[in-house]
Amino acid sequence: MEYISQLKKYYPESVRIDKLMNVVEYLLLKFGNDEKNLLFGNSTCPDEVNNLILSLAERWGENFSLGGLAGFPFTGISGFKAYSSHAPDNGSLFILYASHIGINKSGELGKILRRGMVDETVCCGSATAALMNIQNNTMTDLKNDGQQHQVENYLMKHIDSIDELYKLPGFIFQEIDDTIRELITVEKMKKVYLLGGIQINTHFEDLDYFVPLVFEIYSPGKGYVDHLSELREMLDYH
Numbered sequence: 001m002e003y004i005s006q007l008k009k010y011y012p013e014s015v016r017i018d019k020l021m022n023v024v025e026y027l028l029l030k031f032g033n034d035e036k037n038l039l040f041g042n043s044t045c046p047d048e049v050n051n052l053i054l055s056l057a058e059r060w061g062e063n064f065s066l067g068g069l070a071g072f073p074f075t076g077i078s079g080f081k082a083y084s085s086h087a088p089d090n091g092s093l094f095i096l097y098a099s100h101i102g103i104n105k106s107g108e109l110g111k112i113l114r115r116g117m118v119d120e121t122v123c124c125g126s127a128t129a130a131l132m133n134i135q136n137n138t139m140t141d142l143k144n145d146g147q148q149h150q151v152e153n154y155l156m157k158h159i160d161s162i163d164e165l166y167k168l169p170g171f172i173f174q175e176i177d178d179t180i181r182e183l184i185t186v187e188k189m190k191k192v193y194l195l196g197g198i199q200i201n202t203h204f205e206d207l208d209y210f211v212p213l214v215f216e217i218y219s220p221g222k223g224y225v226d227h228l229s230e231l232r233e234m235l236d237y238h
Ligand SMILES: [Zn+2]
Pocket: 045, 046, 047, 069, 070, 071, 100, 123, 124, 125, 126, 127
């Protein structure tokens, strides 16, 4: 799997999702959770290649979909209000949120071979189209393409900083992260475990990778407590 060295060059802290799942499970259990007191939710792009949420939903029992194109939490205040109100009695919420990008077998970013296809396709299509539309001044229509229009709005202020494709999911993630935190604060959510980062989609026969950028616990009245270094230590990159 030659592309792994390319992947590690672009994203040194990427880790295969089976390893991530094990460590996250260990830590969530250590923090006193089980599948009965935790409601899983996700804000990720609806692209069928984003299959980490399927594994997490299976492990934790349910899945509330908070996201839309490129991974933005487009269900907004109403979605977060509903999600928070569905948490088990005396229980907590667990959100996976992420941008994503594909890498092909040759180590080229932004494209992958999908199941049943001969040719490779763009990944993330929404983020890549947003980048091109802003650069070409051909922004999409709010009425008929509302989510894509919003993705372009979010990306607009970073356009001059994205001189290489590998930087695109980082800026998308930054905007998703800001929006999620605003919604959690506005909604005065119940206790939330946050796992955020970049999903790296690989050839359809291989497992995906993930770059963990956020692992925090939000508690009402107390704010956020950062546990990312604990997660990274357990992932043992070397
Ligand atoms: Zn996408």
